[in-house]
Amino acid sequence: MRLQIPLAIILVMGIFTLVTAFIPAKPIADVNQLLRNWYIGIITFFIFLGTFNLARVNINKIKRRRRDWGYSFILLGCLALMLFLGFYKGRASTEEGQPFMYLYFNVQFPLGATMYSLLAFFVTSASFRAFRARNKEALCLLLAAVIIMLGRVPVGTAIWKGFPSVTEWIMNYPNAAAKRGISLGIDLGLISMALRMILGIERSYMQ
Amino acid sequence: MKLLVAIYVAIVSLVLFDVGLIQADTHTPAEPDSVKIFPPKITALKDTPNDAGTSIDILWELSPSESLFPGAIIEYQIFRASSPESTFERVGAVPAGVSKFSDGGTEPGKPYWYKVVAVGDSQQAASEIAGPGKSVMQWFDRRRKGVLVFVILICTLIAVFIEVAKAKKGKMFLRHLPVFDAIDEAIGRATEMGKKVLYIMGQSDVDDPQTVASMSILARVAEKTAAYGTKLDVPCVWPMAMSMARETVKESFLRAGKPDAYKEDDIYYLTSDQFGYVAGVDGVMMRDRPAANFYLGAFYAESLIFAETGYTTGAIQIAGTAMVDQLPFFVVACDYTLIGEELYAAGASLSGDPIQIGSIRGQDIAKAIFFFYIIAGVVLKLAGINWLETLLRLD
Numbered sequence: 294m295r296l297q298i299p300l301a302i303i304l305v306m307g308i309f310t311l312v313t314a315f316i317p318a319k320p321i322a323d324v325n326q327l328l329r330n331w332y333i334g335i336i337t338f339f340i341f342l343g344t345f346n347l348a349r350v351n352i353n354k355i356k357r358r359r360r361d362w363g364y365s366f367i368l369l370g371c372l373a374l375m376l377f378l379g380f381y382k383g384r385a386s387t388e389e390g391q392p393f394m395y396l397y398f399n400v401q402f403p404l405g406a407t408m409y410s411l412l413a414f415f416v417t418s419a420s421f422r423a424f425r426a427r428n429k430e431a432l433c434l435l436l437a438a439v440i441i442m443l444g445r446v447p448v449g450t451a452i453w454k455g456f457p458s459v460t461e462w463i464m465n466y467p468n469a470a471a472k473r474g475i476s477l478g479i480d481l482g483l484i485s486m487a488l489r490m491i492l493g494i495e496r497s498y499m500q
Numbered sequence: 501m502k503l504l505v506a507i508y509v510a511i512v513s514l515v516l517f518d519v520g521l522i523q524a525d526t527h528t529p530a531e532p533d534s535v536k537i538f539p540p541k542i543t544a545l546k547d548t549p550n551d552a553g554t555s556i557d558i559l560w561e562l563s564p565s566e567s568l569f570p571g572a573i574i575e576y577q578i579f580r581a582s583s584p585e586s587t588f589e590r591v592g593a594v595p596a597g598v599s600k601f602s603d604g605g606t607e608p609g610k611p612y613w614y615k616v617v618a619v620g621d622s623q624q625a626a627s628e629i630a631g632p633g634k635s636v637m638q639w640f641d642r643r644r645k646g647v648l649v650f651v652i653l654i655c656t657l658i659a660v661f662i663e664v665a666k667a668k669k670g671k672m673f674l675r676h677l678p679v680f681d682a683i684d685e686a687i688g689r690a691t692e693m694g695k696k697v698l699y700i701m702g703q704s705d706v707d708d709p710q711t712v713a714s715m716s717i718l719a720r721v722a723e724k725t726a727a728y729g730t731k732l733d734v735p736c737v738w739p740m741a742m743s744m745a746r747e748t749v750k751e752s753f754l755r756a757g758k759p760d761a762y763k764e765d766d767i768y769y770l771t772s773d774q775f776g777y778v779a780g781v782d783g784v785m786m787r788d789r790p791a792a793n794f795y796l797g798a799f800y801a802e803s804l805i806f807a808e809t810g811y812t813t814g815a816i817q818i819a820g821t822a823m824v825d826q827l828p829f830f831v832v833a834c835d836y837t838l839i840g841e842e843l844y845a846a847g848a849s850l851s852g853d854p855i856q857i858g859s860i861r862g863q864d865i866a867k868a869i870f871f872f873y874i875i876a877g878v879v880l881k882l883a884g885i886n887w888l889e890t891l892l893r894l895d
Contacts, residue, residue, distance in 0.1 A: 315648055318639050319552040319608060332707070336740065343739030343769035350768045361787060405775035408782075412801060415808040423832040472824050475840045477870060479822045482841030484654050485863035486709050489848065494662070494855050495712070497719040497748055497847060 300493040307491030348372065437463055535572050538564045539625035540599075540616050545633030553608030553637030558601045560627060563618040566596060577617045578603065584613050584629050593619075608637040646891040653869070658862030665858025674849060674857050679818060679836040683717075683794075683850075686816040687724045690791035696731035697721065698790040700781060700806065701745065702797020702821065703774060705738040709844070710822050714797035715748050716847025717820075721794060722752035726761055734767040735784065737777050742769045778802045782809045795819040795834070796843065799826045807833030820846065 306328070313325045351365035378393040379386050386393045426432040443449030444460025489495035541561040548555035558578055565572050573596040579588035580603060591603050606612055613631030617624050665672050690697045699721060701714045718734070725732040732749065736742035746767045753762040770780045782805065785793070793810040795803070796819065803819075803826040810817045811833050819830035820838025830837045838846055845863070848856035877888040 311651075315641055315644050316639055317550055317552045317641050318637050319554065322552045336705070336738075339739035339743070340772075343742065343772070346739065346742065346769045347771075350765050353765065364783075401773070401776070404779070405773065408775035408778050408805065409801060411805055415804045419804060419808055419829065419832045423828075475824050475827070478841035478867060479824070479844075481654065481863050481866050481870070482822070482844035483709055484651065484866075485658055485859050486713055486844040488655055488658050489856060489859050490709075490712065494853075494859065495716060495848065497716040497751075497851070 296496075300496070303493065304491055307487065311487075311491075344372070437467075535569045535620070535623075536565065537572060537618050537620040537623040537625045538568075539627045540576060540618050542614060542616055542627050542630035545612075545614060545630055547634065547636045548602055548604075550638055550641045550643055551635075553635045554606055555602050555604045556606050556612060556614075556633045556635050558603060558614050558616065558630075558633070560599050560616050562597070562599050563625065565618065565620070565625075572620050573618050574621065575619050576601075577619055579615050579617065579626075580605075581613050581629075582610070584631065588613075588615060606635040608635055610634065654863075654866040657866050657869075658859045661862035661865065662855050662858040665854040665861065668854070672854065672857055672861055674860060677838070677842060677846070677849070679820075679838055679842075679846070680850060682816070682818055682836045683721060684724060686792035686794075686818060687721065687728055687730060689816055690725075691728040691730045693791045695791035696733050696788060697725055697792045697794070698781075698784065698788075698815075699732060699734045699794045700797070701734070701736065701741055702795070702799050703737055703777070703802065704741075704798035706740050706744055708798050710798040711741055713844045713847055714820075715744060717794075717796050717843075717850065718745060719748050719752050720847070720850040722749040723756045726753040726756035726758045729758075729761065732766055733784065733788070733790065735770040735777070735781055736767065737770065737772055739769050742767060774800065774802060778805050781806060785809050785813050785815075789813050790815055793817045795821070795830065796838070796846075797821065799823055799830075804829040804833065810834075 309328075310325070313321055348369065351369050354365040355362050355369075375393065375396065378391075378396065382391065385391065388394065420438070424431075424435045424438055426435050440456065441460050441463060443452065444456040444458075449456040486495065540563045542558065543561055544557075544559040546557045546559070547553075548557050560576070563573055563576075575593045575595050576598065577593045578591050578601045580591045581588040591605060592601055594601050601616075603612075603614075611632030611634055613629050614633065615626050615629050617626045687697055699718055701711055701718070702708075704711050706712065706715075722732055724730075734742075734745050734749070736745060746764060749767055750759075750762050750764075753759055771777050784790070785806075786809070790813070793806070793815045795806055795817070799806075799821050800823065803821070803823075807817060807819065807830055817834035818836045818838075819834040820843040821827060821830065822840050822843055824840070827837065827839060831839075841863075845860045848860055873888065880886075880888050
């Protein structure tokens, strides 16, 4: 029963979700919306679980003086501060100008943007490795990349006016064809995976 | 000197104009007396097809003023009432030149009356009241009948091949991917080096099939790490995925006969913030230097940051995602990559379960059918027949 009941729920919900894609009728759409609301409720509950887990793992790390335990101390301090600032004024805490939002926009947001900006350097280093012409295929890749880069910047047009149109052709035909081929495979794999889950064949997460 | 002053004044004026301190008079002049706004004429009130019965399409003939006095009409406002005598409420507006509006706030079966008002700069003219119009609830979205046929076909194929695989008891051929051997190789290397294995499930929660696919690969990876006695580190983005991953790893350790080696804290929640998570995982990579990194699931902009950081630490890297735009990054920076559908198939293939392998064979046959469908579609299109092209179109 420990296995059968969850599998039965998956079967019913899986078939119901599939049906909602083809039946627009209001009663079905309403039940679908209700289920989505339940899912949001469950996610909200799990956020508490996640926060609790984060605190427990880091408290244990400090207690046992594991390597780099100082970082855990900083993390818990920041977590406690943000929780306090987020709750102490209720909903008003998330209004503009409040300390919670001030820290969000002036600390967390720039830190995230800094991590994102690393991409520029990583794209350069990855491109340097990818575009080495070691064989015929790599040479094709290199040529295509050079043409596309030149077709997307003004200096490319200054060298030869045809670069933008060649770039468009590469993007619209060979590139789009390859992407659609992969997407088609992905969608079929997705259907197969969903069917395995609905039928209870794929259940590595609850054996 | 005068010339210089004139140039100076011109430049300053241009700058002030640019920053908006001097504003050009862009106000449209009032309508001349000769301009007259004529009313539009409602031609039809139709139920919006293939919906939940909550929308009515209103169609009208454009006001003659549009052609007589170009630019005189600014917009058409649509008003609705539950009877011709009751107060009309505005339900929306469309710009001049548009002669259709879908009112998405109706109740199925209830009658509604409408009027459309042509609005000019200082005048407006309302159409005659039209009605009643009713919205009707639909029980089947006819636009999707082609898709339904294909879904049934694919599901049937998969179900048939699952039965065939059962009958053949797992003797069905399936292409062996080099990445399957690489998983063992990577875990073996981590064991020899005495370092841990890092497993990233991507940015999505358990409602994304990619996360579920990743979970089934995690089951095999965890089983191997348990058998070899290697530490497995799984930082999670979503708490629900963390709970699921814990169950998966626990079961794998049980299967490997090492339930005591399972440590719950090795699968932990980090943060749900995208780049906060990136910073945390990069920190783990740089401090602990795992010997093998697995990136399997749904990834966004962080894919290359992970892969390049892992590359600098010298780890064996195995990636897989169905996010088409992130695939090139993984292909460039990782040692092995599961491309698109291979991510979904990997768990089933690694399990060796004949039923799961049968489902992949069914999927491959469906792919072959799509291949011939595309070729037939192109040939028919060239011959001027559009039937196959429109069969799967949703609009």
